[in-house]
Amino acid sequence: MTAAALVEVRDLTRVFDVSKPWLNRVVEGETRTFLKAVSGVSFDIGRQETLALVGESGSGKSTVARMIVGLLEPTAGYVTIDSVDMWAPARHRERQMLRRRLQMIFQDPFASLNPRWRVERIVADPIRAFGLAKDNQEIEHRVGELLRLVGLDPADGTKYPHEFSGGQRQRICIARALSSNPEFIVCDEPTSALDVSVQAQILNLMRDLQDQLRLSYLFISHNLAVVRHMAARVAVMYLGRIVESAPTQELFERPRHPYTRMLIDALPDLAMSGRPRRPIRGEIPNPIDPPPGCAFHPRCPHAFEPCAVEMPALVDRARHAAACHAVAAGRL
Ligand SMILES: Nc1ncnc2c1ncn2[C@@H]1O[C@H](COP(=O)(O)OP(=O)(O)O)[C@@H](O)[C@H]1O
Ligand code: SF4
Ligand SMILES: [Mg+2]
Numbered sequence: 001m002t003a004a005a006l007v008e009v010r011d012l013t014r015v016f017d018v019s020k021p022w023l024n025r026v027v028e029g030e031t032r033t034f035l036k037a038v039s040g041v042s043f044d045i046g047r048q049e050t051l052a053l054v055g056e057s058g059s060g061k062s063t064v065a066r067m068i069v070g071l072l073e074p075t076a077g078y079v080t081i082d083s084v085d086m087w088a089p090a091r092h093r094e095r096q097m098l099r100r101r102l103q104m105i106f107q108d109p110f111a112s113l114n115p116r117w118r119v120e121r122i123v124a125d126p127i128r129a130f131g132l133a134k135d136n137q138e139i140e141h142r143v144g145e146l147l148r149l150v151g152l153d154p155a156d157g158t159k160y161p162h163e164f165s166g167g168q169r170q171r172i173c174i175a176r177a178l179s180s181n182p183e184f185i186v187c188d189e190p191t192s193a194l195d196v197s198v199q200a201q202i203l204n205l206m207r208d209l210q211d212q213l214r215l216s217y218l219f220i221s222h223n224l225a226v227v228r229h230m231a232a233r234v235a236v237m238y239l240g241r242i243v244e245s246a247p248t249q250e251l252f253e254r255p256r257h258p259y260t261r262m263l264i265d266a267l268p269d270l271a272m273s274g275r276p277r278r279p280i281r282g283e284i285p286n287p288i289d290p291p292p293g294c295a296f297h298p299r300c301p302h303a304f305e306p307c308a309v310e311m312p313a314l315v316d317r318a319r320h321a322a323a324c325h326a327v328a329a330g331r332l
Helices: 022-028 061-068 089-099 119-129 136-149 154-158 166-178 196-213 248-253 258-265
Strands: 007-017 034-045 050-054 076-081 102-105 184-188 216-221 233-238 241-247 315-317 320-322
Touching (some): 007 061, 034 061, 034 076, 034 216, 102 166, 119 166, 136 154, 241 258
Antiparallel strands (some): 241 320, 315 320
């Protein structure tokens, strides 16, 4: 997009070697097996912008997230944050400095909190690690401030994670993520493990914090309904590739790709427009042995001759991109 984008992801690809151990392969006469979890993914995220990444479980969303925050090395392609290449070896020092500006929130708040640490220590950890306060008194003050910011009581700092509900634990994770004053937060299914009634509270909190602290988000969810009120743009992933991306309202009102249409048709009709709700058809294929041509063709109600043979390119028309032969041919 523009040089001003905070995050640039280009042709990001990740292949996992999922081969059996060497001896088994020799005995069973098998070759190595590779799984392409992410393939040629590109997008930009502007400052204070939210991009949503949506797709069924197994489509490669978490793998993209881990490459962006520096937890997993790409097989090909690159990620730059404020023009610093996350994976270029020569940029090691700059990357260390970037770590402070970049945080991640995970799906399961319990698994990502150390159960033996009090909340105040958990939230203070990044402040200490990055040397962001001059003494313990300043740290204590900052932790209290952060707990208040996420809707908890500063007195909660003396408790342990198990003393909180799921929603409160996610608030603790958010406070910890905010404690290094980040500019960009990758949120990987941040509310998927929570009760429906609590999800909206956490989503509202995240939106308020975005406005207040001028944050950029990569917001990942398997649920299209959740991203609708969170993101300016949505990118839909299917079996490791982006198959459609568009501004959020445009995507919901004029979806192009049959997979996106299927996801939208499966949503509850909250506007009560009388639109019939259709369940999701079929399942995501095994990425070790993906279907040829368009990976969606075994599930697609619009498939025609080229679909099983040729992979459709992602074609961008007026910032609305889709990878579909039927769309390109004007059939949809
Ligand atoms: N470390 C790994 N080793 C082997 N396969 C992996 C690994 N991590 C993820 N995968 C596979 O990559 C694919 C994408 O996974 P993931 O990125 O977790 O998808 P999502 O977050 O969309 O559910 C899945 O088929 C998953 O089994
Ligand atoms: S390329 Fe063909 S199979 Fe794939 S989504 Fe489009 S119409 Fe369906
Ligand atoms: Mg995931």
